[in-house]
Amino acid sequence: MSTKGKSRIPPHTHCRVCGRSIPLNKEHCSNECREKELDIQKRNKRMNRIFMVSLVIVIVLMVSTFLIR
Numbered sequence: 001m002s003t004k005g006k007s008r009i010p011p012h013t014h015c016r017v018c019g020r021s022i023p024l025n026k027e028h029c030s031n032e033c034r035e036k037e038l039d040i041q042k043r044n045k046r047m048n049r050i051f052m053v054s055l056v057i058v059i060v061l062m063v064s065t066f067l068i069r
């Protein structure tokens with residue numbers, strides 16, 4: 001067992017959920033983290049939709065008060 005090049009870190013990336021180092025061709029360290037990120041993305045998408053809907057409601061309200069005036 002040789003330890004040559006122990007200061008050289010092989011090319012790697014980090015899990016986007018827990019930050020563990022993983023091979024470059026992977027995005028997550030485990031299925032658990034992959035599912036966790038999908039869950040977060042799904043929640044974000046829902047939040048974005050709620051935000052867009054409330055934004056439209058506010059715009060419609062503003063336009064309608066402007067038109068009524």
Ligand SMILES: [Zn+2]
Pocket residue numbers: 015016017018019020028029030033
């Ligand atoms: Zn992870």
